[in-house]
Amino acid sequence: QKEVEQNSGPLSVPEGAIASLNCTYSDRGSQSFFWYRQYSGKSPELIMFIYSNGDKEDGRFTAQLNKASQYVSLLIRDSQPSDSATYLCAVRTSYDKVIFGPGTSLSVIP
Amino acid sequence: DAMVIQNPRYQVTQFGKPVTLSCSQTLNHNVMYWYQQKSSQAPKLLFHYYDKDFNNEADTPDNFQSRRPNTSFCFLDIRSPGLGDAAMYLCATSRDALLAGERTQYFGPGTRLTVL
Numbered sequence: 001q002k003e004v005e006q007n008s009g010p011l012s013v014p015e016g017a018i019a020s021l022n023c024t025y026s027d028r029g030s031q032s033f034f035w036y037r038q039y040s041g042k043s044p045e046l047i048m049f050i051y052s053n054g055d056k057e058d059g060r061f062t063a064q065l066n067k068a069s070q071y072v073s074l075l076i077r078d079s080q081p082s083d084s085a086t087y088l089c090a091v092r093t094s095y096d097k098v099i100f101g102p103g104t105s106l107s108v109i110p
Numbered sequence: 111d112a113m114v115i116q117n118p119r120y121q122v123t124q125f126g127k128p129v130t131l132s133c134s135q136t137l138n139h140n141v142m143y144w145y146q147q148k149s150s151q152a153p154k155l156l157f158h159y160y161d162k163d164f165n166n167e168a169d170t171p172d173n174f175q176s177r178r179p180n181t182s183f184c185f186l187d188i189r190s191p192g193l194g195d196a197a198m199y200l201c202a203t204s205r206d207a208l209l210a211g212e213r214t215q216y217f218g219p220g221t222r223l224t225v226l
Binding site for chain 1: 154220
């Protein structure tokens with residue numbers, strides 16, 4: 001089992017819709033969780049982090065964490081074409097190492 | 111503006127010719143990381159420094175070396191680049207803090223390495 005898994009996509013949503021990105025992790029003792037956005041040929045850009053169970057909102061983005069299910073998600077409301085990118089889930093594990101998932105490619109169709 | 115800077119942004123080298131990539135930061139973070147990212151893959155951690163303490167990943171080839179002469183600078187040396195080393199090399203920094211948010215990694219723009 002891979003340490004951090006994501007649906008590779010591509011995920012296509014129409015402009016204005018909600019995009020839902022999912023991530024699961026294997027280390028139950030993982031401490032904190034990060035979502036990065038990466039445009040083609042660019043470096044990852046932090047969107048938000050979460051470390052407590054529940055929801056965390058920042059503008060159009062909401063991160064959701066369920067440690068019991070070892071699941072973290074990112075919702076993007078009112079999706080825009082500029083949101084088209086690869087979204088990387090990263091997990092800081094119990095042994096203090098950050099592991100990245102393979103990323104989900106999102107395409108927002110105008 | 112506080113930031114992570116990588117030079118050069120694009121590097122072309124020949125098979126077997128040593129190359130050095132550099133990273134500098136004005137964030138005063140004590141932890142610095144080097145990642146390798148190939149097309150459509152996740153960033154793969156090569157090594158990192160906690161201050162001057164070097165931590166090598168078990169599967170990082172000996173061909174890759176690193177130096178950190180001071181807090182602000184970190185270098186990635188590839189002694190004999192092979193075709194398989196062509197990738198984006200990402201430098202990241204973080205603070206070694208108790209709060210999860212303060213340990214967030216911040217990435218530089220990356221150096222794209224081409225091996226001919």
